[in-house]
Amino acid sequence: MIHTAQLRSRSHLIIAAALALVGLAGLACDEDHGGDYPEVDCSTADVKSFAEMTVWGSCTSCHSSALSGSSRQSAPEGVDFDSFEAAMAQADHAAAEVAEDEMPPGGGLSEDAKNELYAWARCGTPQ
Numbered sequence: 001m002i003h004t005a006q007l008r009s010r011s012h013l014i015i016a017a018a019l020a021l022v023g024l025a026g027l028a029c030d031e032d033h034g035g036d037y038p039e040v041d042c043s044t045a046d047v048k049s050f051a052e053m054t055v056w057g058s059c060t061s062c063h064s065s066a067l068s069g070s071s072r073q074s075a076p077e078g079v080d081f082d083s084f085e086a087a088m089a090q091a092d093h094a095a096a097e098v099a100e101d102e103m104p105p106g107g108g109l110s111e112d113a114k115n116e117l118y119a120w121a122r123c124g125t126p127q
């Protein structure tokens with residue numbers, strides 16, 4: 001004897017579980033769009049604060065709010081790395097540019113400097 005009611009509730013459970021999985025996959029996918037640069041395990045990474053980081057020294061000769069006009073060497077206005085707020089607004093963008101060796105122009109940033117930026121951008125952009 002088949003208990004139809006029981007079967008039906010079970011298939012509802014399966015559908016609910018399937019929907020939950022699809023939802024999770026969607027979330028994971030959204031996170032990937034945070035920028036095209038390496039993932040970081042924030043529980044083990046050495047995450048430096050903005051103030052402790054040295055990588056900015058490779059950016060602020062062009063990207064600084066203290067520079068204007070031609071002294072910016074064509075770096076877009078407002079894309080600056082001399083203050084925490086300005087850098088935070090560009091965190092994912094900056095990490096992606098560095099990962100692609102687009103920035104600084106010509107590339108050449110050390111792996112340590114890149115990792116410093118990836119960890120900061122992935123792990124909460126500490127001040």
Ligand code: HEC
Binds near residue numbers: 056058059074093103
């Ligand atoms: C020698 C000057 C110079 C240095 C140093 C430099 N940049 Fe740039 N940056 C530019 C110029 C010029 C542009 C605009 C042209 C372009 O996007 O390639 C730019 C654009 C950018 C953009 C915006 C890109 C876009 O498509 O909107 C980001 C983000 C950026 N730089 C991050 C950085 C970071 C992070 C560093 C340091 C690791 C850095 N830059 C070092 C000159 C520089």
